Amino acid sequence: MNRLNNTSPFNLLKSTLIGFRKNKRPYQKLSKLSNVSIRNKIISIVIIAVLIPMGMSTYISGKTVADKIENEAKARLFDTLDSSIFYIEDYQKRAKDNASILSNAAELRQYCTDGDNLKASQFLVQLSSEIELDFAMVADKDKKLLSRTDQPMRSGDDLSNDYMIKSGFAGFRNTIIYPTANGMTIQSVSPIKSSTAATGVQTIGAIIIQYNIDRHFVESIKEMNGMETALYVGDSIISTLVDEKDPNLSEIKSELRISSDMQDRLAKSKEQQIETKKIEGKLYSVAYKPICNNKSEIVGILSIAMPQDEIVTAKKNVQIYIFMIGLAGILFAILFTALTSKSIVNPIRKLVSDTKVIAEGNLIYKSDINGKDEVGRLASEFNxxxxxxxxxxxxxxxxxxxxxxxxxxxxxxxxxxxxxxxxxxxxxxxxxxxxxxxxxxxxxxxxxxxxxxxxxxxxxxxxxxxxxxxxxxxxxxxxxxxxxxxxxxxxxxxxxxxxxxxxxxxxxxxxxxxxxxxxxxxxxxxxxxxxxxxxxxxxxxxxxxxxxxxxxxxxxxxxxxxxxxxxxxxxxxxxxxxxxxxxxxxxxxxxxxxxxxxxxxxxxxxxxxxxxxxxxxxxxxxxxxxxxxxxxxxxxxxxxxxxxxxxxxxxxxxxxxxxxxxxxxxxxxxxxxxxxxxxxxxxxxxxxxxxxxxxxxxx
The missing domain is CATH 1.10.287.2610 (Helix Hairpins)
Structure with a gap:
């Protein structure tokens, strides 16, 4: 009896699994179960049937929730990147619409006809301030500069070789985006037509308006979304993580630089891509999306970076909560199993001693075990x-x-x-x-x-x-x-x-x-x-x-x-x-x-x-x-x-x-x-x- 009790369920489970792992015949190990007490068998069954699946389900649940948190973070990152790209596309649309609206202004048409630099400059500066233009320029019918908002008094420059001026005088409303030293520029041109029907409608000038995608744009994206933003134009990097006065500026830019593999992926797909990058000792999830011109050529890359500290902390907290719930369930199962096995084994031990009395020849002996469960029915059948x-x-x-x-x-x-x-x-x-x-x-x-x-x-x-x-x-x-x-x-x-x-x-x-x-x-x-x-x-x-x-x-x-x-x-x-x-x-x-x-x-x-x-x-x-x-x-x-x-x-x-x-x-x-x-x-x-x-x- 003592030998049976010393065979613990954990040792029994361990020996059985070792037998499977060493490619021995498992039935030789399982045949030893007849030498194990019922209480230890019950505990072994609970371990196999309840605790192991509970542990596995706890692990799988924790991993599933962690993956969901990570996927939600990734989706949030992509949504932020899409909204940022939307602002650039909105700038292109606004540039095209504003150029068309200004080209139809009667005052500007009159200034182009008269060649009045002063009034044209006053008109452009006032409108640029109202509709938040970064730059505007008007050329007269001779393709000479009439006025520009950054230098209002300047005029007379020959613009006949300018690509946008050529497009305007050719009758096209064209919008382009191209890289600059400080970022990117969105320009839109629209021809200015005469309103004299008697002599026929003629092109008497062209207006160019411009929006700049620079550090101010990058910082405004960060203020709206709360995420680090960067703009890659050629070898230039404009990022909210970069402080031009930082002594480690070159090292930070080196960490921010896009790898050649990621550049190839962006060039092939022209779609969103994501990677994990370490910047200034912190892990970031960085999402990239290329910015293309009308010819589908990449002129720049916009990226949004999210620190992984919050994601890692959330995943750890969820895993800890699930682990604690699973551990509490396992402890409860062990306690319940121990109490249940005791209530089952003790009556069986009493029946074993009663059987010995019958075996000695005392056939008038009666077992005093009562109950409506299986053990109680077994005692009744024994009597x-x-x-x-x-x-x-x-x-x-x-x-x-x-x-x-x-x-x-x-x-x-x-x-x-x-x-x-x-x-x-x-x-x-x-x-x-x-x-x-x-x-x-x-x-x-x-x-x-x-x-x-x-x-x-x-x-x-x-x-x-x-x-x-x-x-x-x-x-x-x-x-x-x-x-x-x-x-x-x-x-x-x-x-x-x-x-x-x-x-x-x-x-x-x-x-x-x-x-x-x-x-x-x-x-x-x-x-x-x-x-x-x-x-x-x-x-x-x-x-x-x-x-x-x-x-x-x-x-x-x-x-x-x-x-x-x-x-x-x-x-x-x-x-x-x-x-x-x-x-x-x-x-x-x-x-x-x-x-x-x-x-x-x-x-x-x-x-x-x-x-x-x-x-x-x-x-x-x-x-x-x-x-x-x-x-x-x-x-x-x-x-x-x-x-x-x-x-x-x-x-x-x-x-x-x-x-x-x-x-x-x-x-x-x-x-x-x-x-x-x-x-x-x-x-x-x-x-x-x-x-x-x-x-x-x-x-």
Missing amino acids: AMADSLRNLILQVRHTVDTSTSSSKTLTLYIKDVREISHKVEAISESIKQGSQEQFEYLNQTKSEITNVSISATEISSQTEEIVRHTNTAKQVVEKEANSLKELANSMYFTRDTIMNMTNKIADFKLNLQQVRKAVGIITAIAAQTKLLALNAAIEAARAGDAGKGFGVVAEEVRKLSDESNNSIAIINGIIKALFTEMEATINVVKESASNFERCSTIANSTEKSFGDIVHTINEVNSMISDISGKAGMQAANTDKISNIIRDASIISQDSFSQSELMHEGALKQSRQLVKLIEELDMLTGDIGKTHSVMEKFNV
Whole structure:
């Protein structure tokens, strides 16, 4: 018991895991669980099923929350960077809109026309202050400088080679962004058009406005978002982390410089990128995004940096909170397991001691453990088992007493059975001889019956052969009768078709008569037409030269009438020939219909004769079938008689075998009865010993 308690659940779990890790057979380690106490098993199960998953879930939860904090920080960093880029894009839009608005100002248009430097400068300076322009410049119609806000009194400079001035005078509203020594500059140009409609709209000047992206812009981004901001333009770095008066300025700029790998990533993707960088001993998460011009060329890079101190602190705090919650859960689970295992193990230990009392023979002992849980039910079943065992011992004791008296009575019965067995031996010998004689007689009878059955079977086979041949002849006659019937039907159908053809020819003849009437009418019309043409020719001749054209037409009509008469004569010949051919065809068709009628009558008569033949064959088949059936019945009856004789022979043989077995069994029974008497004597001695053992139990 002490050895079991010294096997702690932690050592048990450790040994099992080591067995798995060293590629040993794990069941050899797990088989040792039978030597471990129940309490330690419960604690081991809790460790495996509760504490380990709880620890893993605590770790995973902490990592998940930490990753979420980091992702939220990254998202905040990207949002800040996007909003900063939005300000630059807003500057570009404002530059374009303001240039367009100022180019349409009537005052500026007038100053360009008059070349008035003073008023133009006053106008530009006032508007630049109102709409927060960093710079504005106006060129007149000769592409000369009219005014600029940084030097109001300056004018007359040649601006014909300036790219933006060229764009303005070309009629384009263009906006560009380009790098400068102090950062980047956004410029927008818009042409100034004349308003004189009489002479046409002309370009009389151009205005350029400008916004600067410099340190002031970077610092304003930091004030709005609270994050360190930097602008990279070429080799220049403008950052809120850089103090131009700092003695370590070069070292800080070296730490801020973008790595070549990050520059390649930005150049390829032209999208946001992020990295972790150490600046002045502190870790920062730095997000970059390139600034591109209208040609998608990178002119600068804007970055936002967030210190990782807050992120690291938040992650550590979350991990500590989750760890504390998990640790509290684990301690509670261990405490609850210890209390629960104690409440389970103590009653089981009490049942073990109660079992020892029962094992010593005290069957009237009762366990005093009460409860409605599994251990309480186990104690109840234990007490029921003790009662059952006590009743069993009482029954065994009673059985032993009964067996002692029964064994003596059984010995007397066995002696009587032995005498009866000797008589059975003599009777079985007589039955054996009679069965042998009966078997020989039945074999002779079976041979004669078999010969009769063979003859009946041959007769049945021959009649079946005759029936098969007559059936074949019947099928041939029926097939020919069907063919004749089909031929008669075909002839009737052909006769009907010929009669229909006669009707069609008659209809065609009527149609030809109608055509002949129509041809007669056409002949009369042609004769009348010819007469009219002749009269027309006569009238044309009387008219002289005025009637020559009409005379030609009359001649053509007469010729057409002659051609119609010729065609009608040909048609009449054809119709006449058709009438002759149709008469001949009608005679042939009528003769064919008569022939088909005679053939149909002959086919029907032949079909009837074939039917009589089939009827006669059926009667012959019926008589032959009766003969075959009777022969089959005779064969079946002889087979039944043969089977009965065979069964009787088998029964006779079985009787012989059984009588022989009975004789041998009687002999064996006599020998077994002698042995049984000896075994009963030994049983009586064992019953006496059992009775003495039962006396030791306290029931």
